[in-house]
Amino acid sequence: MSLLRCKPASTLIEVNVDLWRDNNPLLDDAGQYRRMIGKLIYLTITFAVLVLSKFMHKPRELHWTAAVRILAYVKSCPEKRLLYKKHEHLHIFVFSDAGYAGDIGDRKSTFGFCTFIGGNLVIWRSKKQSRSSAEAEYRAIAHTACEMIWLQKLLTKLSFTGPMPMHCDNQSAIYIAKNPVFHERIKHIEVDCNFVRDVWGKKAISL
Incomplete structure (x- = not known):
């Protein structure tokens, strides 16, 4: 046809x-x-x-x-x-987001992130997960942080230093990452919370 x-x-x-x-x-x-x-x-x-x-x-x-x-x-x-241009910087910007129960068929949430290095898009990914709205956003941050740490190690040979900014549009998720007390609402995602707080505390990423 x-x-x-x-x-x-x-x-x-x-x-x-x-x-x-x-x-x-x-x-x-x-x-x-x-x-x-x-x-x-x-x-x-x-x-x-x-x-x-x-x-x-x-x-x-x-x-x-x-x-x-x-x-x-x-x-x-x-x-x-995809157009890759030469820029005068090697800044890294990461954007993370999650859609709550967006799939009509299985009602699962989908999170995704994209990473720009020197102004060029180099990494992007989307994945499904079954979570509440705030939890979906926070797990998106945790998965994205893992990728950022891997990328930071890769770029060490290029003399990259400083925290990598991650942009997230969910204030609750950012508050959870920065607040060491917010326990009752996050006890079911404690592992992710501790991981993100650890890398944020070490100034490997900024939110």
Whole structure:
């Protein structure tokens, strides 16, 4: 099937689309869907493709439509790419965030982070977790802090010094990280709390 003349799409996937509906007809050719998703994984490496890959065992027509939309998006922006420029600094900035129960299907939270070195995006990741809102945000900080410590060790040979700033939009999570007393609400994530407080106390990161 040729999609060269398909209408370009401005986004990878529709906002708030329910891909978990079981009242949608099954695809006649599930193999065609699996082959497309396999190719898209190598072509785009996007979160949208990873979501669609969950349905390869029993794909439905709405999953095929969503996959075609990704191709339409790729057609709309062939010039988009990661651009790495030379800057006069080696500053590191990390952004961490979590979405509470954002997956309609399994109601799991998704956290993610991205790391910029010298103004260029070099590391990004997203992962699912089953947590409360504040806990999801804090575990996102803990996972991100692990990556930052690993990156700091890697950059030691480049004479990098000083705390790496981590940007988080949840004030409760930042308060937990800096407050050694806030015990009752965080006893179930005590290991993560102690780890983040330790690296923050050593000025390896700043929040």
